[in-house]
Amino acid sequence: MRKKVTLKQIARELDVSISTVSKSLKNSTEIGEDTRQKVQAFAKLYNYKPNLIALSLKNRKTKTIGIIIPEIIHHFFATVISGIEHYANLKGYNVMVCLSDESFDKEVINMEMLANGSIDGFIMSLSKETQQKKDFHHISEVINQGMPVVMFDRVTNDVLCDKVIIDDSLAAFDAVQHLIDKSFKKIGLITTIDYVSVGKLRTEGYLKALRSNDIKIDENRILKIEDIENCSDEIESFLKANSFDAIFAVNELFAVTAIKAAHKVGLNVPNDISIIGFTDGIISKYSSPSITTVSQNGVKMGQKAAKMLIERLEADVEENIDYEDHDEHYKTEVIETNLIERESTK
């Protein structure tokens, strides 16, 4: 057991003051060459490393970013964390990850916890419940305390802050247009309940695409799913009850499930029915047939979010003057998406 050594201990050993040790290690010119050498040698020998908590307290910044997301067992979110972590690391930041489990309460608790000094800023994506309740006081509060927040993917207009999103509506529009271009007319939609912001936007894109091509919207061809876990029966009867030549699914889980359901119902993908998903995850890639999908570059979203947050953090340091000057010029970055064609469409 060789406990970490502190400035104090070095000072005692070398019979100098703590200040002298501190300055020596920072190569201050204030200190005489020889003592500096001596201190540095000793510090090296004992592998001295400054205590980061002490530094955090002193500097009033922790060099760590708080991430709050609904869940992590979800390729997209894992992907975003990866992007954040890598960029953050590059800039000397660490990340703390909290999961809201799609629960409003957990989101609030986690945020308050981290906001009490543990981190310098947040990167977050809203839980379903939060989106449903439309209660964002916990976020506004944190921002009011001067802590920057960057929201990604599941964002809200009710909070002013930096955001990074994709154009869900446009991406969905493009995907559906792609189907229409292949002269499909009976295009179904499998989507989520409306309070999930991205689901809603993707639904809008679908509707817009049909409308702008003068295809009549048939409510029977639209399925809104609440319970993701048990959607396969629902999708199966949906496919059975109506006729389709293509399906646009709002996420990849719906897309694979649709493929499996199609097989059960005796439809061949892509020969009888084409399917396009959303989110370029691992499922789409390894499904058989592999799934044509709207790629949603999670790594890039994460990197971008981290970049925006860190830039704001470092800017704050310089000019924490005009705090009252409230034209914070928040930005919303839109990450481009593109369609990855694979085997589920033809």
Place this chain on the structure above:
Amino acid sequence: MRKKVTLKQIARELDVSISTVSKSLKNSTEIGEDTRQKVQAFAKLYNYKPNLIALSLKNRKTKTIGIIIPEIIHHFFATVISGIEHYANLKGYNVMVCLSDESFDKEVINMEMLANGSIDGFIMSLSKETQQKKDFHHISEVINQGMPVVMFDRVTNDVLCDKVIIDDSLAAFDAVQHLIDKSFKKIGLITTIDYVSVGKLRTEGYLKALRSNDIKIDENRILKIEDIENCSDEIESFLKANSFDAIFAVNELFAVTAIKAAHKVGLNVPNDISIIGFTDGIISKYSSPSITTVSQNGVKMGQKAAKMLIERLEADVEENIDYEDHDEHYKTEVIETNLIERESTK
């Protein structure tokens, strides 16, 4: 902008000392009823929350756990983090996540970084490069400083600490035995290079199963893959060059890739060839056909690891006496696995 309030500010406002404020908020009986009330009311009004960094410095513990894993875009690891996070949260701990990207250097840097006061203990899984180099000094060092470490999945015997693993060899044995029980004889193995500890163990299990059933081991039926990203061609020619009635794949990526390759080569899964994977991930579940696999309960591993770490942390608090007493009685927990039968075997 309403900055967070501190004890000092409350003290000033109420014209009492900082100590009094602190004690009042902790409901110390030392303090008079009325001042206690007054302070608490004021604190509530201004939504006072203690600064956790200051507490960390004072208490010399951070209530946060450091997680170091090779990558996060990998269902299994995401699953473990989820388990850790949930258990940790329950016990009032947060988690910091660092990715080594399978690099030895990044693993070392991240560990040293976090070890400088940011966390109370580590939960980690070794990077490939670390396993290859067999250099674990960074881990021993941290342990020597009195910081507990729990290793999971990719562990090593060269470091004494708590571990949580599955019995990779036994699980592989069982999986292969399962195939043998179905009277398959020409059983192939798709595995990793030997320095990946779990790959090696799973290979051993495969060999043991064949041997104990007096099936001759045919090196041509064993494929060791180095580059996971580009394994599909390799697997395809492997399937073409030899005849199999079943395949045991050491992870799910190899398993799906084998399924796709089998199709290409004109083999029907499971009619012509049965395939068993390892790791019950999302791919296995949604692949077509879905994949029979050895479930490796990541969530449970994570929970267990967190439990072991936190128990050690809380124990340390009580009896940090007999530090020299080195019978630390480290434990290695073995999480049970089981075979999930799905469509890829018959």
Place this chain on the structure above:
DNA sequence: CTGAAAGCGCTTACAG
């Protein structure tokens, strides 16, 4: 019942 002091580990403006 209240408060000054010391301390967690560090930094830095200021004396000497």
Place this chain on the structure above:
DNA sequence: CTGAAAGCGCTTACAG
């Protein structure tokens, strides 16, 4: 060139 002091935000043993 070196060190004492104050301070980051908190806690707690100890005086008064």
